[in-house]
Amino acid sequence: MDIAPSVAIHDSIPHHPLSVDTALSFPVMSHRVIDVCKKLFRKWEKLDDSRFSVETVSGGITNLLLKVSVKEGNGDNVAVTVRLYGPNTEYVIDRKRELQAIKYLSAAGFGAKLLGVFGNGMVQSFINARTLNPADMKKPKLAAEIAKQLRRFHHVEIPGSKEPQLWVDIFKFFEKASSLRFEAPDMQRRYETISFKEVHEEVTQLKELTDRLNAPVVFSHNDLLSGNLMLDDEHGYECDYSLYPSKDEQFHFFRHYLKPEKPYEVPEKDLKALYIETNTFMLASHLYWALWALIQAKMSAIDFDYLGYFFLRYNQYKKEEQMCLHNLTYQSKKA
Structure with a gap:
């Protein structure tokens, strides 16, 4: 188990209460971001603003990078990443829990190094690398390396409760998502087409089924899509589910996850068990992000069709549900 060194966790990390309003025009917001950097890092506090430049890295749907x-x-050119939390995202994200996790993961060598924290965001080291795309993740060598690193990620020791949070979060999201009201009539009409009685029944049934898997509890990323992986060397949400890995591609990944040093010694029964576990929890992922999207539709100021994203994920859940539940039922009968 990878245990992050405690010396890297305790607060040598600078903090400042200043916040940056993401609704400001980009030039004004950039000036505020520069001000935050000067207040966090003393070596920059007397530099003229002309020595700083700010550019958008990602137009994400939760945070602004x-x-x-x-x-x-001294003439050196350096770069950092400033992450501005999306408006109202604290409504669904426990920022204290998130920050603790980032500190430990950073110390264990995952992701960018945490450099500073301010009122509504953080400053991290800038990683000069490209993000992967879906086609990259199908390449056997890359898939094997991702599996190896994911195994190591799951073994990082994060202090705190070891009780699983997935269903706690999903039920919390459901409670919030099912009691919204939209000012825009067209959004309210679309929202009212959702049967929350049906959604609640689906959530409850899936929880009961996943409980039967006795899956191990690990610290999870929960959003490990290609854009969140970087390799040294969002233009919308049109999900192409034809790119979902085949059974053979999944087995290749599982072998390198379960036994990275001797992947082809993994027993077939272990591969089949992980296949059923993974694809059952894939359903939970659809419900998680569908409910999250409804809350974002109400709370976020980011220009994104969150309601459309709810229907995209929930409809895919319904499409995949019967096959996954059949596999789980069949496996249970064999056991």
Whole structure:
């Protein structure tokens, strides 16, 4: 188990209460971001603003990522990433829990190094690498390396409760998502087409079924799509489910996850068990992000069709449900 060194966790990380309003025009917001950087890092506090440049790294649907480049007094050029939390995202994200996890993962060598924290965001080291795309994730060598690193990620020791949070979060999301009201009439009409009685029954049934799997509890990423993986070397949400890995591709990944040093010694029964476990929890992922999207539709100021995203994920859940539940029932009878 990878245990992050405690010296890297305790607060040598600078903090400042200043926040940056993401609704500001980009030039004004950039000035505020520069101000935050100066207040967090003393070596920059006397630099002229002309030594800083700010550019958008990602137009994500939860947070805004900015690259801040700085020409320091000694002539060195450095860059950091500033992550601005999306408006009202604290409604569904426990920022204290998130920050603790990032600190430990950073110390264990995962992701960007945490450099500073401010009122509604954080500053991290800038990683000069490209994000993967769905086609990359099908390449056997890359898939094997991702599996190996995911195994290591799941073994990082994060202090705190070891009780699973997935269903706690899903039921919390359901409670919030099922009691919204939209000012825009067209959004309210679309929202009212959702049968929350049906959604609640689906959530309850799936929880009961996943409980039967006795799956291990690990610290999970929960959003490990291609854009969140980077390799050294969002233009919308049109999900192409034809790119979902085949059974053979999944077995290749599982072998390198379960036994990275000797992947072809993994017993077939272990591969089949993990196949059923993974694809059953895939259903939980659809419900999780569908309910999250409804809350975002009400709370977020980001220009994104969150209601449409709910229907995209929930409809895919319904499409996949019977096959996954059949596999689980069949496996249970064999056991």
